[in-house]
Amino acid sequence: MSKVNPVILSDIVTISDDETISENEYSELMDEQDANEDAEQIAFFTKYLSVSEVIHSAFPIEYPKTSPQGIATVFNVTGWANPMACFNDIQYSNNGAGGSISIQNCPYFGVPVKKDVRKCQGIKHCSFADPDFINEQHNEVDMESEMFIKLNQHQHNKKTKTYTFFLAAKSTACKYKSNNQLCDGQAKLRRIIKNGGEEYIIGCDKWVRGEKWHRYIKVPGEIDLELLRDIFQGRVIDENNNENQCCTIVSRASRISLCEFPHIQDGQVMRGTIIERKCNVQFIKFIPYDLAACPYIALVCIGTHNHPPPPPERTPVGIKDELQAMIQNIIASDDSVTSRSIIAGDFL
Known part of the structure; x- marks a missing residue:
């Protein structure tokens, strides 16, 4: 003891x-x-x-x-x-x-x-939080309850993936340099014709032929190209109320200022701000x-x-202790065990 x-x-x-x-x-x-x-x-x-x-x-x-x-x-x-x-x-x-x-x-x-x-x-939560969800009071927690399961759940359909890809591509800086100055060009949807086919990329609006290292991001096949084109062209996006009711809650100690998931406001794709609730x-x-x-x-x-x-x-202390004991037992029983083999999952 x-x-x-x-x-x-x-x-x-x-x-x-x-x-x-x-x-x-x-x-x-x-x-x-x-x-x-x-x-x-x-x-x-x-x-x-x-x-x-x-x-x-x-x-x-x-x-x-x-x-x-x-x-x-x-x-x-x-x-x-x-x-x-x-x-x-x-x-x-x-x-x-x-x-x-x-x-x-x-x-x-x-x-x-x-x-x-x-x-x-x-807590801290997204400014687009579902009011019914964020105002939910509690005295005890049931991890099987609908409220607990709903934490940080979001739709992951083709539309939301397209919104997320657009926001990520838009925030990516162009790495092209001229006279030791980074390019300040904006993200632009471009079509490339090659080998009798075509593909789409997110390029730089300041790219000119002969220049290399401008922004170059391939558009994945899971992205809705028509929707992506509409967003880049500034067309108004229909607002779906269900998509805007966010369930994002982050650590009170977190320093992130924007929600990781996309939302629609005034027809434009954006991220919600993270706000405090005391x-x-x-x-x-x-x-x-x-x-x-x-x-x-x-x-x-x-x-x-x-x-x-x-x-x-x-991570609960009990889980940490059990994992540590498991690792120690594996190492003690087999001298050939390495940290790489444990991480790879061969013994878990």
Whole structure:
């Protein structure tokens, strides 16, 4: 069994007597709770913070359950080399502004704890987001639900592939140089006649015979040439409302500013902008100072998320550990195994 590493809580700046329940107050609270066996069970974490639902887990959780009244998830970190790993799998971004205090006697654990308060940082989504989808609220996540399956799903028909190809070709710079200056020519659809046949490319509108290294992108066979020609000629494209209802959600930490998928606005093909949507769900962590004596950590989530769940971007610790163990076992059992053979999938 791994030894529990000490937890360094150097950012504590205040000691909160106000949130600490004295021994007498704690006894009174418990007496009141025990007086009525039919009453709803209440778990107190501070004098003013209590929840009626406590979930126990021996593993990290990707999408901790929440509610307007608050739900606590208590992690058993006995033997964990890194007890703080219980928070590593959480897919919600929660590293924004917050604060920490010390509670001298947490009524739930009965020991001194660090209380750390953070907020859900929300999500980032495309400006063409489907309103019904982006305004979907949730307190828990069902990975088999229609909402979760819909995350980042898009049509991939011939029309959308043509839009995507046009935007990619248009944004590609021409590599031709003259007097050490890059060509600033724009993308242009061209037809090439050769060997009795023809093919289409995206070339440069400043190309002249005899010059080499101008933009040259072959048009794939899966592209709708008539539609591509209409787009390059600036003709108005019919707007399909279903194509414009985007389900793109990106990481809160992502720096991309434009949606990767095409949309139609005012008859022109374009990419949507990535905008932020904030959330006020609170994540409150209760971490005992002495995890060897009290090997439990609590996460209390309060509020309702006002957005769809963010798509998974963190690989769960359990999957990482299983993969690492699998690789180690393969290498130990066969000296001829190389990193290339593992990546190639011969042993997985």
